[in-house]
Amino acid sequence: MTLREFALNKWVLRATSILVVLAAWQFVGSRINPIFLSTPTAIAIAFGKTIASGELVSAVAASLGVTAAGFLLALVIGVPIGLLMGRFRVIEYVLDPYVSALYVVPRIALIPLIIIWAGLGIKAQIVVVFGTTVFPILLSTFAGVRHVDARLIETAYSFGASEKQLFFKVIIPGAVPFIMSGLRLGIGQAIIGMIVAQMFLGIAGMGFMLTNYGNQFATDYVFVVVLALAALGILLTEMVKFVERRFNHWKPDERTRG
Numbered sequence: 333m334t335l336r337e338f339a340l341n342k343w344v345l346r347a348t349s350i351l352v353v354l355a356a357w358q359f360v361g362s363r364i365n366p367i368f369l370s371t372p373t374a375i376a377i378a379f380g381k382t383i384a385s386g387e388l389v390s391a392v393a394a395s396l397g398v399t400a401a402g403f404l405l406a407l408v409i410g411v412p413i414g415l416l417m418g419r420f421r422v423i424e425y426v427l428d429p430y431v432s433a434l435y436v437v438p439r440i441a442l443i444p445l446i447i448i449w450a451g452l453g454i455k456a457q458i459v460v461v462f463g464t465t466v467f468p469i470l471l472s473t474f475a476g477v478r479h480v481d482a483r484l485i486e487t488a489y490s491f492g493a494s495e496k497q498l499f500f501k502v503i504i505p506g507a508v509p510f511i512m513s514g515l516r517l518g519i520g521q522a523i524i525g526m527i528v529a530q531m532f533l534g535i536a537g538m539g540f541m542l543t544n545y546g547n548q549f550a551t552d553y554v555f556v557v558v559l560a561l562a563a564l565g566i567l568l569t570e571m572v573k574f575v576e577r578r579f580n581h582w583k584p585d586e587r588t589r590g
Contacts, residue, residue, distance in 0.1 A: 370552035375559070378552040387541070388560060394537040395526050395564070398454065402461025403522040409462075410469035410518075411511060417470075418477025419503060435467045439525065443532050457529035457537075464525030468517035476510025477503055512576035519568045523561065538564075 354372050361371035370378075382388035417424040417431075439460060450456040480503055488498050530539025538557050545553040 366551060367549050368551065370555050374552040375555045378550075379556045379559075382553065382556055388556065391536065391538045391541050391557075392560065392564065394534075395530065395539070398457045398461055398529065398537065399522050399526045399568075401458045402525060403465050403518060405458065405462045406465035406469055406518060406522070407515070410466040410514070411473050414470040414473025414511075414514075415477055415499075415504065415507070418474045418507070419499070424474075431467070431470065434463075435471070439463045440528060440532075443528075447533070452533050456533045457526065460529035460533070461522050461525040464528070465518045465522040468521055469511070469514040472510045472514025472517065473507060476507030476514075479510065480506035509576075512572070515572050516569060516576065519572050520565065523565050523568070527561070 358371050358373060361369045361374075366374065379388070413427065417427055442463065443460065446456050446459050450459050484502050484506065485498065488502050493501070526537070527539040527542065530537040531543045534540045538561060541557045542554060545557065
């Protein structure tokens, strides 16, 4: 590899970019009141302290549990409802007003009701995560069913396929790319829901850490949680993208509305 090729390597460029940003951040941050902007070195020290005390590890574990529970519940409920609404017009007409109304209502506005119904704690947090996650999954699944190639459905009918065979052999495989896109959107919404839930309803977790350190004006510790959230979001998104790539062979070249 020549020097020019090395300099233009994507990993070298990325590493250089990160180092430049960190150096500029350190330079600017060291000249600003730490209440308003911390520095990478201060954040690294705070990160080491939260790891040594076990606070960050336990917060990440608590947050992952809530996120996973709410996301899986949204997956189990959102995908079947989206499939049924996309396939059967009657179900769409019945459920669409409720789905549309709940989708546009800010989840934070429902927190007082969630507290009344589910109390404070893990159960209420899971409900919030579920509420923020289910609609991207449901609506993406619905769109996927509606975009299944109509010619595939007609061909299946012409060969005498039953409704069950049509559903599992044609419609679901055809909707998989949309479902996977919904999962990618959903995982981001699940993390947002987890933070909101733990900020309002939790006594542990990353959302609680944000509130706690924010109230103390501990900017370096706030940055630790924010960066940990970014890393968690990247990790979970990459996991969903990995699963998505397993289904790429099901994606047809062109679609028409059925």
